[in-house]
Amino acid sequence: MRSIRRSFGVALEEEQRRRELEGGSTPEAVEVAETGAELSDDVLEVNDSDVEVETDQANTEEAGETVDALGELEEVAQEALQNGGFDKYGARIFQVAVQREVGRLGLSVKPMPALEDFGAASSRTRATQFALEAVGDQIKDIWKKIIEALKKAWKFIEDHWNKLFGAYETLDKRADALLAAAAKTTGDKKENFASPGIVKEIYIGSAAGQAGMAVLKKTAEEIFNGWKAMAGTAGEAAVTALEAIATSGAAPTESFSSHAPAGLTAASTDQGHGEARPNTKLLSTPELPGGKAVLFFQAENIDGLAGQGGTVTEFKKGSKAPELELKTLTSQEVIALAKEAKAIAGILKNYRSSKEAASNLKKKAISAAEKLDGAAGKEADEAKKANIQKAQKIASAFPNIVDQPYVKFALYTLSATKAFLAYGEQSLKQYGKK
Numbered sequence: 001m002r003s004i005r006r007s008f009g010v011a012l013e014e015e016q017r018r019r020e021l022e023g024g025s026t027p028e029a030v031e032v033a034e035t036g037a038e039l040s041d042d043v044l045e046v047n048d049s050d051v052e053v054e055t056d057q058a059n060t061e062e063a064g065e066t067v068d069a070l071g072e073l074e075e076v077a078q079e080a081l082q083n084g085g086f087d088k089y090g091a092r093i094f095q096v097a098v099q100r101e102v103g104r105l106g107l108s109v110k111p112m113p114a115l116e117d118f119g120a121a122s123s124r125t126r127a128t129q130f131a132l133e134a135v136g137d138q139i140k141d142i143w144k145k146i147i148e149a150l151k152k153a154w155k156f157i158e159d160h161w162n163k164l165f166g167a168y169e170t171l172d173k174r175a176d177a178l179l180a181a182a183a184k185t186t187g188d189k190k191e192n193f194a195s196p197g198i199v200k201e202i203y204i205g206s207a208a209g210q211a212g213m214a215v216l217k218k219t220a221e222e223i224f225n226g227w228k229a230m231a232g233t234a235g236e237a238a239v240t241a242l243e244a245i246a247t248s249g250a251a252p253t254e255s256f257s258s259h260a261p262a263g264l265t266a267a268s269t270d271q272g273h274g275e276a277r278p279n280t281k282l283l284s285t286p287e288l289p290g291g292k293a294v295l296f297f298q299a300e301n302i303d304g305l306a307g308q309g310g311t312v313t314e315f316k317k318g319s320k321a322p323e324l325e326l327k328t329l330t331s332q333e334v335i336a337l338a339k340e341a342k343a344i345a346g347i348l349k350n351y352r353s354s355k356e357a358a359s360n361l362k363k364k365a366i367s368a369a370e371k372l373d374g375a376a377g378k379e380a381d382e383a384k385k386a387n388i389q390k391a392q393k394i395a396s397a398f399p400n401i402v403d404q405p406y407v408k409f410a411l412y413t414l415s416a417t418k419a420f421l422a423y424g425e426q427s428l429k430q431y432g433k434k
């Protein structure tokens with residue numbers, strides 16, 4: 001998360017340059033890619049949608065960081081108020097810092113007292129109080145925009161999950177067609193054939209063959225059937241915390257993401273899995289087809305929510321597909337492969353029930369989040385305001401708790417399964433070529 005000290009440092013540097021030009025002194029600083037087979041348009045559209053969702057989440061997270069930063073600026077103003085208020089130079093630094101934070105979102109800064117109002121000791125207290133209230137109003141306005149952005153992003157996710165489920169129905173039909181073709185295929189065949197595109201999508205380690213399909217199926221079962229254990233439990237706890245803070249300002253639980261589905265084991269960024277994310281633990285699948293792994297960054301406490309999420313990445317950094325020919329599958333092997341593809345399609349269709357549970361959780365989260373603005377009234381004490389800031393972090397990160405890692409893995413699973421079906425289809429084409 002962006003440090004407010006950096007914003008204040010930049011503001012101070014700007015003030016220093018301005019004052020140097022004026023001959024004044026400097027005040028002290030205030031502390032799923034294409035496979036060998038062509039992907040259908042619906043899958044490509046979902047992939048594009050995933051990028052757009054990530055962009056929306058990034059914008060929401062930026063707004064959340066701005067709210068956090070402005071909250072810290074409120075604390076600075078409160079401290080100044082207790083010591084007689086800002087002088088005009090301190091007020092100038094404060095205003096520049098606020099402008100920088102709000103400007104990141106393309107918003108206008110709420111009106112603040114003129115610098116002259118901070119000149120006399122008798123007026124500083126009142127002017128600082130007005131500046132403090134202006135920042136508070138700014139936070140409320142930004143929070144309302146965050147709520148609207150979350151609603152939009154979640155609606156977008158729901159709509160495109162429906163399209164994704166449609167893609168799995170297409171996958172199921174393609175597997176049926178392969179089953180029918182394999183049942184009719186007999187005779188001699190070419191023993192091996194070259195297809196670097198398919199090898200790239202299905203290899204594990206130094207081998208490429210149908211064995212990777214079983215690994216993919218097992219991992220899909222464990223992760224999607226484990227949604228309730230990890231995302232569902234975390235989502236329920238997050239909603240409970242949001243509701244408690246919105247109604248009474250009670251402190252939220254600090255740990256609500258300790259559950260992990262089978263199939264995920266502790267990993268380390270030392271293995272090449274990107275940069276460490278503070279206050280999170282890293283979980284990884286075993287190596288999956290295409291030399292991939294699904295990583296889950298799981299928050300250990302509220303401060304870790306900024307890093308919550310998941311991604312599909314290389315299992316070993318710099319790994320490359322082996323240069324080899326594929327073994328032509330027998331018709332019975334193709335039939336077995338097609339049945340596993342249908343099983344994967346079934347796993348993801350059954351995941352619909354989890355999506356319905358996630359949708360209900362998000363509705364509750366939105367309802368509670370909308371009340372946070374009112375909970376942060378002037379009468380709220382410091383402890384309650386701190387809890388509200390934590391609740392805002394929870395709400396902003398909610399899509400990463402219940403959706404994002406599963407979207408990533410679902411897209412990958414679809415692409416990998418299509419690659420295996422292409423392997424089966426290409427194997428059948430080798431019959432009669434001997």
